[in-house]
Amino acid sequence: MLAVVFWSLPSIKQEFVGSLFEGPSGVEGEIMKIAIIGAGNIGGNLTRRLTSLGHEVTVANSRGPETLAELVAETGASAADAGEAAEGADLVVVTIPECKVPLLPVGFLDGANEEVVVVDTGNYYPQQRDGLIAAIEDGLTESRWVSNQIGFPVVKAFNGIYAPNLIKRARPKEATDRLALPVAGDDPRAKNVVMDLIEELGFDAVDAGSIDESWRQQPGTPVYGMDADGDSVRQALADAQSVRMPEWRA
Numbered sequence: 001m002l003a004v005v006f007w008s009l010p011s012i013k014q015e016f017v018g019s020l021f022e023g024p025s026g027v028e029g030e031i032m033k034i035a036i037i038g039a040g041n042i043g044g045n046l047t048r049r050l051t052s053l054g055h056e057v058t059v060a061n062s063r064g065p066e067t068l069a070e071l072v073a074e075t076g077a078s079a080a081d082a083g084e085a086a087e088g089a090d091l092v093v094v095t096i097p098e099c100k101v102p103l104l105p106v107g108f109l110d111g112a113n114e115e116v117v118v119v120d121t122g123n124y125y126p127q128q129r130d131g132l133i134a135a136i137e138d139g140l141t142e143s144r145w146v147s148n149q150i151g152f153p154v155v156k157a158f159n160g161i162y163a164p165n166l167i168k169r170a171r172p173k174e175a176t177d178r179l180a181l182p183v184a185g186d187d188p189r190a191k192n193v194v195m196d197l198i199e200e201l202g203f204d205a206v207d208a209g210s211i212d213e214s215w216r217q218q219p220g221t222p223v224y225g226m227d228a229d230g231d232s233v234r235q236a237l238a239d240a241q242s243v244r245m246p247e248w249r250a
């Protein structure tokens with residue numbers, strides 16, 4: 001972690017938050033070095049929000065950093081090749097189509113901070129985008145499959161929020177219409193880091209269990225795409241059925 005700042009102090013973080021929401025006075029925040037692999041709907045908006053909170057963001061896509069000049073100019077993020085973006089990162093977000101995960105450069109996490117937390121935002125869309133991924137069809141959770149592909153544990157988060165809502169629906173803690181997002185992961189420390197970041201981004205974080213339980217938040221479940229508060233998200237996770245419906249099969 002790079003540094004600790006406090007919302008109550010005049011800091012670069014507070015300045016950048018702008019009109020979206022102000023951190024509650026006295027709440028501790030931490031500036032992290034964050035790599036975002038994927039600069040599309042989710043990666044672009046996470047880059048916007050995380051830079052606005054003062055985090056040090058490096059973003060990558062498949063076509064190379066020169067193609068990210070607009071996003072860099074808009075946000076102040078850095079751009080890098082996917083193989084280099086995670087260098088020194090405290091947190092890496094993998095936010096690319098599921099079918100592209102096997103194409104990530106081998107060892108792309110090797111240079112990251114040794115306590116790096118890796119977030120997977122992905123969803124398996126076999127019919128619309130990804131084609132058949134046999135291990136997922138056979139019952140592996142989507143994030144377990146991603147974790148196996150990249151050879152690193154992941155925390156599953158942001159997979160069920162419509163990308164524009166990362167900006168439009170961010171709210172301060174006390175707001176009555178603040179949305180809640182489920183977070184699954186096997187390592188409690190890593191999961192806490194992500195849950196804290198979600199709170200900082202303006203959403204409530206709900207612990208959704210382990211990666212093997214993360215089918216509860218995959219496409220086709222009640223919580224997927226649900227814009228609701230924490231109690232409703234917890235209920236929707238509990239109501240989920242571990243059956244992959246035909247529309248979510250290849």
Ligand SMILES: NC(=O)c1ccc[n+]([C@@H]2O[C@H](COP(=O)([O-])OP(=O)(O)OC[C@H]3O[C@@H](n4cnc5c(N)ncnc54)[C@H](OP(=O)(O)O)[C@@H]3O)[C@@H](O)[C@H]2O)c1
Binds near residue numbers: 062082095101
């Ligand atoms: N869209 C949503 O509202 C939403 C919501 C929640 C979760 N998700 C999930 O989050 C993931 C990302 O979704 P998205 O909508 O943001 O996707 P997207 O708009 O299609 O963007 C995908 C990004 O991934 C990059 N990419 C592809 N292959 C790559 C590789 N090998 N190395 C580095 N970057 C690579 C692409 O770069 P190039 O353009 O250079 O190829 C692009 O920047 C998906 O799994 C999706 O299902 C999406």
